[in-house]
Amino acid sequence: MVEDSVIISARNVDFYYGDFQALKNINIDILRDEVTAMIGPSGCGKSTFLKLLNRMNDFVPGARLSGEIFIGGESIYAPEADPVVIRRRVGMVFQRPNPFAKSIYDNICYGPRLVGVKKPKELDELTEKALRAAALWEEVKDKLGKSALELSGGQQQRVCIARALALEPDILLMDEPTSALDPIATAKVEEWIKDSGLSIVIVTHNMQQAARISDKTAYFFLGELIEFGPTKELFTRPKEVKTENYITGRFG
Amino acid sequence: MLEARKGHTRQNRRRRERAVLLFIRLTAVLALAVMASILLYLLINGLPAINLAFLTEFPRDSMQKGGVLPAILGTVVLALGALLTAIPLGFGAAVYLAEYARPGVLVSFIRLGVSNLAGVPSVVFGLFGLSLFVTTFGFGRSILSGSLTLGLLILPTVTASAEEALRQTPQSFREAALALGASRWQAIRQVVLPAALPGMLTGSILALGRAAGETAPIMFTAAAAYTLAPPDSIFREVMALSTHIYNLATNSTHIEETRPQQFGAALVLLVLVLGLSMFAIVIRAKLRRGRKW
Ligand SMILES: Nc1ncnc2c1ncn2[C@@H]1O[C@H](COP(=O)(O)OP(=O)(O)OP(=O)(O)O)[C@@H](O)[C@H]1O
Ligand SMILES: [Mg+2]
Numbered sequence: 168m169v170e171d172s173v174i175i176s177a178r179n180v181d182f183y184y185g186d187f188q189a190l191k192n193i194n195i196d197i198l199r200d201e202v203t204a205m206i207g208p209s210g211c212g213k214s215t216f217l218k219l220l221n222r223m224n225d226f227v228p229g230a231r232l233s234g235e236i237f238i239g240g241e242s243i244y245a246p247e248a249d250p251v252v253i254r255r256r257v258g259m260v261f262q263r264p265n266p267f268a269k270s271i272y273d274n275i276c277y278g279p280r281l282v283g284v285k286k287p288k289e290l291d292e293l294t295e296k297a298l299r300a301a302a303l304w305e306e307v308k309d310k311l312g313k314s315a316l317e318l319s320g321g322q323q324q325r326v327c328i329a330r331a332l333a334l335e336p337d338i339l340l341m342d343e344p345t346s347a348l349d350p351i352a353t354a355k356v357e358e359w360i361k362d363s364g365l366s367i368v369i370v371t372h373n374m375q376q377a378a379r380i381s382d383k384t385a386y387f388f389l390g391e392l393i394e395f396g397p398t399k400e401l402f403t404r405p406k407e408v409k410t411e412n413y414i415t416g417r418f419g
Numbered sequence: 420m421l422e423a424r425k426g427h428t429r430q431n432r433r434r435r436e437r438a439v440l441l442f443i444r445l446t447a448v449l450a451l452a453v454m455a456s457i458l459l460y461l462l463i464n465g466l467p468a469i470n471l472a473f474l475t476e477f478p479r480d481s482m483q484k485g486g487v488l489p490a491i492l493g494t495v496v497l498a499l500g501a502l503l504t505a506i507p508l509g510f511g512a513a514v515y516l517a518e519y520a521r522p523g524v525l526v527s528f529i530r531l532g533v534s535n536l537a538g539v540p541s542v543v544f545g546l547f548g549l550s551l552f553v554t555t556f557g558f559g560r561s562i563l564s565g566s567l568t569l570g571l572l573i574l575p576t577v578t579a580s581a582e583e584a585l586r587q588t589p590q591s592f593r594e595a596a597l598a599l600g601a602s603r604w605q606a607i608r609q610v611v612l613p614a615a616l617p618g619m620l621t622g623s624i625l626a627l628g629r630a631a632g633e634t635a636p637i638m639f640t641a642a643a644a645y646t647l648a649p650p651d652s653i654f655r656e657v658m659a660l661s662t663h664i665y666n667l668a669t670n671s672t673h674i675e676e677t678r679p680q681q682f683g684a685a686l687v688l689l690v691l692v693l694g695l696s697m698f699a700i701v702i703r704a705k706l707r708r709g710r711k712w
Binding site (some may be wrong): 221223226228251252254255258259261263265266267268269277278281282327330331334 | 521589591592595596597598599601605609613614
């Protein structure tokens with residue numbers, strides 16, 4: 168019962184960039200359909216951990232992992248695991264909006280086309296669904312053929328969200344998705360995260376943001392997971408002194 | 420006291436600033452003047468020779484009459500052949516260097532090779548082309564041999580500018596494609612290359628301008644002093660503007676009498692080369708406007 172609702176779990180995860188140990192013995196269980204925020208000072212390993220979840224660290228030369236990470240019960244670093252399949256099940260949205268230099272339509276269709284969807288009707292439907300899910304449909308439905316680079320920053324980021332959603336991933340990873348956006352665009356993206364009902368893991372520097380949108384919060388410090396629990400509790404009654412120091416601004 | 424000094428140094432600084440500015444302006448004007456006088460000299464001497472017949476007819480009467488059509492055609496064909504040779508090789512090497520190669524001995528070695536190749540005098544390429552393509556491969560003096568030789572000549576420039584264009588495409592494009600489950604090659608082919616291609620092509624066209632003007636390499640491998648045959652097979656010799664000028668000016672029977680033809684041909688060559696560069700610059704400017712990285 169409890170096991171069923173766990174979508175991501177990490178067991179004894181150590182991670183190294185060459186000789187440098189970026190993550191130390193991480194153990195965590197992240198629940199399905201919840202928004203999980205990762206906070207902590209710069210360089211503490213939040214992005215590193217996030218990128219382990221869709222194996223984007225595979226591209227870093229000299230990187231090394233020990234321990235295990237399970238998604239939906241399957242070990243994603245097992246020899247038989249296919250990183251490409253994992254990346255299709257675990258979508259990612261980056262810090263800076265990074266739409267391709269293509270039309271909005273072709274941006275959204277990129278993932279579906281990769282998995283072999285070719286019928287125009289099917290692609291049209293997927294595009295509308297993904298753009299509606301990203302709360303962008305009404306704004307762009309008349310200019311799907313225009314270059315995505317001509318949109319505003321907030322719209323671009325929602326194109327990126329829609330592009331990830333078009334593959335209907337089980338999980339969405341977001342690495343500081345609003346840090347390059349203005350307050351209005353930020354509010355739109357936050358609103359979307361709260362209402363999406365998806366399993367989302369979001370890295371943020373902004374503690375108010377974590378408090379506003381997440382169900383659970385994880386606090387990282389120098390490569391260690393210091394505390395993980397319901398957001399309300401973590402912000403009002405932190406169990407660890409280090410966490411308290413950080414959220415009250417007494418940190419470093 | 421310090422206040423006074425502050426005022427003093429400021430005056431000094433201004434004076435020095437003005438002197439430097441004057442010097443820089445002077446050098447710019449000088450450089451421009453040199454270029455302008457070359458152009459003017461060519462125009463004065465070459466323009467009288469140029470008319471429709473000059474551009475559309477074959478040479479006659481020991482080159483004293485008629486036009487330079489076969490040389491224009493030959494130059495264009497050789498330049499295009501060079502591009503067809505250099506682009507597949509150069510773009511391939513650039514993709515390897517920019518996208519796949521991990522920094523190491525091999526890559527440093529390749530880069531060193533590429534940049535050294537760019538410094539090799541063109542006459543050496545000519546000799547190399549002569550022994551490899553003309554003799555060893557048995558292509559003879561032909562469009563094929565000349566194109567391959569010119570292609571090798573511009574290969575380093577094409578490779579380097581293509582690599583630069585690839586490096587300028589944002590890393591975030593690659594990340595985005597990979598995170599959507601693209602393979603490395605899919606990310607390159609579907610996202611990186613389309614974004615980089617305009618820049619890669621611009622660099623190639625600029626290199627092409629250089630190839631079109633070269634003399635030594637094609638003198639060894641492709642150029643005929645005079646031929647009536649149209650360039651209808653890649654195994655034919657062709658005339659070219661650069662070698663035509665050289666031949667008229669150095670070993671024709673009527674060196675003085677063909678001066679106008681020499682200058683006319685030089686002017687045509689210059690316009691061709693400048694035209695290519697302008698073309699490249701215009702498309703680059705067009706493409707810059709449309710993108711935001
Ligand atoms: N590709 C890499 N190679 C080597 N070291 C790296 C690499 N990426 C990150 N690191 C190091 O790993 C540590 C964790 O980096 P990470 O990017 O995960 O931090 P972060 O918590 O996301 O920080 P920020 O809030 O600034 O984004 C840092 O000390 C960083 O210097
Ligand atoms: Mg980070």
